[in-house]
Amino acid sequence: MASFLTGLIGRDIGRSLSPWLHEQEAAAQGVNLIYRLFDFAADGLGEADLDRMLAALQLCGFAGVNVTHPYKQAVIAHLDELSEQAAQIGAVNTVAFRNGRRYGYNSDIFGFAENLRTGLPGAALDQVVQMGSGGAGAATAHALMGMGTGKLVLFDPNRDRAQTLCASLNAIYGNGRAIVGDDLAQAIGSADGIVNATPLGMVGYPGSAVPQACLEPRLWVTDIVYFPLETQLLAEARAAGCRVLDGSGMTIFQAAGAFEHFTGRKADPARMRASFQAISAR
Structure with a gap:
């Protein structure tokens, strides 16, 4: 054996x-x-x-x-x-x-893309807001671009890291398709969906990367965290009427x-x- x-x-x-x-x-x-x-x-x-x-x-x-x-x-x-x-x-x-x-x-790119494709079929991808641009965020960003996201708006406390990821994405997928956001509420206001690619919500990292007031029923929201499956972000998004997807599939x-x-x-x-x-x- x-x-x-x-x-x-x-x-x-x-x-x-x-x-x-x-x-x-x-x-x-x-x-x-x-x-x-x-x-x-x-x-x-x-x-x-x-x-x-x-x-x-x-x-x-x-x-x-x-x-x-x-x-x-x-x-x-x-x-x-x-x-x-x-x-x-x-x-x-x-x-x-x-x-x-x-x-x-x-294998995170494949994992995220398959989870989104099967877990939120038909999710609009014209504009997506992503929280986080670290190692996991790089994978989810590339997956989103590969799935046809028209505009990806990145938010990260480390703005230099977000800028670096944007430059890489634009060089591969087309100039201007990825930008670093300045106003989160405004970006979410014109977005189809939100991706949390930060550890916030995971055991040991309490909280949510997205203020509850920004969540609207028209949005889909997904989280890469899977322990717990129901993060604060997903619980608040569900309560707001959003389509939600946890990180188990990824x-x-x-x-x-x-x-x-x-x-x-x-x-x-x-x-x-x-x-x-x-x-x-x-």
């Missing part, structure tokens, strides 16, 4: 369902897979420890690891090679170890992509969704 050691690097990830998703899919395929959490916050580690952690996992024979907030961009400096897509967006959520080298991939679809990088086997997203729903119902 094939065996694989895998895991997840990030901060405040104790409630992640990734171990369950990957291990259940492996069991269904007759594969022995162990998936472990490496919570840098709980272990007193920081960004400076990334290379040491990756080296230790390689030495222990890991097939690879997922990477989540806040290290999706920082981890790139410690990799040997990037997929074309990961290099294009400047963020990595999956690292595979092969032949003594570290390969970086990004997690499932990106996990399916990562599983293939780790094992060389295709995952079944429908089966992974059933696993997600089973553990969430407990």
Whole structure:
């Protein structure tokens, strides 16, 4: 029986369902897979420890690891090679170890796009407001552009980071399609939907990136956070009459992509969704 050691690097990830998703899919395929959490916050580690952690996992024979907030961009400096897509967006959520080298991939783009396509069918994309432009935000922004978003308005406390992402998006998809917003209420007032690509709402990061007063019934709202499934933003958006979509689908679809990088086997997203729903119902 094939065996694989895998895991997840990030901060405040104790409630992640990734171990369950990957291990259940492996069991269904007759594969022995162990998936472990490496919570840098709980272990007193920081960004400076990334290379040491990756080296230790390689030495222990890991097939690879997922990477989540806040290290999706920082981890790139410690990799040997990037997929074309990961290099294009400047963020990595999956690292595979092969032949003594570290390969970086990004399955978040596919995960977000599939979640939006299947979870909010027919959602208008003429203008979208996105909160956040970090590693996850880069992936969701590229996914939105690839799905045909006409104008993407980015908001981030780190305006330089948002400007950098805008420049990259415009160079690829067409000048002027991405801008950095100045007035959130005004931007939302003419938008079709809102994407939260920040950690706000996640366990350990309470709050919402969008003021409740900005939410109107005509909007669709989606969140990349999935623990909890019902973030403050989604609860307030639902109460305002918006169409809402949680981050579970993005997690499932990106996990399916990562599983293939780790094992060389295709995952079944429908089966992974059933696993997600089973553990969430407990």
